[in-house]
Structures are given as structure tokens and as C-alpha cells.
Amino acid sequence: MFKKYLIPNAQNLPEGTAFTVEAEKYSFLVTKQQGRIFAYENLCPHQNKPLNWSTDSVIDDEGDYLKCHHHGALFSITDGTCITGPCQGRHLRKATVGMEKGDCYLLLP
Numbered sequence: 590m591f592k593k594y595l596i597p598n599a600q601n602l603p604e605g606t607a608f609t610v611e612a613e614k615y616s617f618l619v620t621k622q623q624g625r626i627f628a629y630e631n632l633c634p635h636q637n638k639p640l641n642w643s644t645d646s647v648i649d650d651e652g653d654y655l656k657c658h659h660h661g662a663l664f665s666i667t668d669g670t671c672i673t674g675p676c677q678g679r680h681l682r683k684a685t686v687g688m689e690k691g692d693c694y695l696l697l698p
């Protein structure tokens with residue numbers, strides 16, 4: 590059984606941007622790529638720090654990857670794999686995202 594947490598206004602999130610949602614004791618980064626909403630725990634597998642410690646965007650300049658500002662790791666938006674950086678090959682923890690009646694939710698076990 591999943592617990593649902595509303596992701597406010599997710600459908601209107603512009604491509605290439607991200608915001609955080611708090612659910613239970615976790616922080617999640619929510620972003621959109623090619624019309625799909627993705628959510629990952631905001632915790633870099635390199636040193637277990639939040640990716641967004643600075644005010645800079647957690648999306649790289651081209652809008653293709655999530656970026657950890659601590660040591661520059663880049664992560665695939667679609668599956669959370671680190672494609673370059675000190676934790677290459679490791680993954681962000683992906684959260685399940687569901688839709689219901691036009692609203693977008695984080696679904697946590």
C-alpha cells in the first residue's frame with residue numbers, strides 16, 4: 590500500500606526546471622523531461638548530501654541532467670544513473686510518481 594503526497598502544480602512545471610517536495614522525513618527533487626514528471630530523493634550517492642545545497646539550478650545548463658553542485662556529478666533525469674562524476678554508475682533513489690484526477694502524486698511505500 591502506497592501513501593500519496595500531492596506534488597503541487599506539477600503539470601505546469603516548465604521543462605528544464607526542478608523543485609523540492611518534502612514527504613515524511615525525505616526531500617525529493619521533482620523535474621519534467623519530455624512531458625513526463627520524475628522525482629528523486631534529494632540525496633547524492635557520493636556523500637549523501639542534498640544535490641541542491643546552492644541556489645543554482647539542479648538541472649545542468651542544457652536541461653538534460655540533474656546536477657549535484659558539491660562535486661559536479663550529473664544524473665540521468667529518466668533513470669537517475671550518474672553518468673559522470675565521483676559516483677559514476679551509481680543511482681539517485683527514484684520515487685514513484687502517479688496521476689489521479691489530473692493531479693500528480695509521490696507514491697511512497
Ligand code: FES
Nearest residue numbers: 633635657659660
Ligand atoms: S556529494 Fe554529490 S558529487 Fe559529491
